[in-house]
Amino acid sequence: MSARDLQARRPDGAAPYSSGQPAQLADVLERVLDKGIVIAGDIKIDLLDIELLTVRIRLLIASADKAREMGIDWWEGDPFLSQHRRREVAWTELCLELDALVVEHGGANDEALAHLPLCLNSLGQSAREAIDLRYRAQLRMAAIAERLKRSEGAVKLLVHRARAALKHCLDLKLKRRT
Numbered sequence: 001m002s003a004r005d006l007q008a009r010r011p012d013g014a015a016p017y018s019s020g021q022p023a024q025l026a027d028v029l030e031r032v033l034d035k036g037i038v039i040a041g042d043i044k045i046d047l048l049d050i051e052l053l054t055v056r057i058r059l060l061i062a063s064a065d066k067a068r069e070m071g072i073d074w075w076e077g078d079p080f081l082s083q084h085r086r087r088e089v090a091w092t093e094l095c096l097e098l099d100a101l102v103v104e105h106g107g108a109n110d111e112a113l114a115h116l117p118l119c120l121n122s123l124g125q126s127a128r129e130a131i132d133l134r135y136r137a138q139l140r141m142a143a144i145a146e147r148l149k150r151s152e153g154a155v156k157l158l159v160h161r162a163r164a165a166l167k168h169c170l171d172l173k174l175k176r177r178t
Contacts, residue, residue: 036062119169
């Protein structure tokens, strides 16, 4: 994108950028994301006229909407970025926390599983519901917040505290056994 392109009329219809006024970063970024920009380059490594390595670099910077218009939407199918993957990670984190607690108490898995429903029932109604929506229904925090009519931050805190309460409850139950 040249300086001449930046002097063209802005997307919001305002006066064009003049050479006396530098374009604001936000205006430049808006224009780049709206139109897109491609940066291309090749790196070649030769030794005695023998090509050892060629790296072709192609970089496209655009908004997600503009990329979709161009037929680029690889991130929507990427399993690492998908909603399912995020749910899997959250569930795994909870299981690892509880598993570490069980190992700490001598590996009493069956006993911990027997106490888990009791510990869940000891949580308050909203904490129990948040845990259920997060791990059983596998909803995202935003969806839970909408259902519970709370802010997303409040739901994150509620789930965090509920997990801590579950661990504490299981810890107490397993300590009594020893």
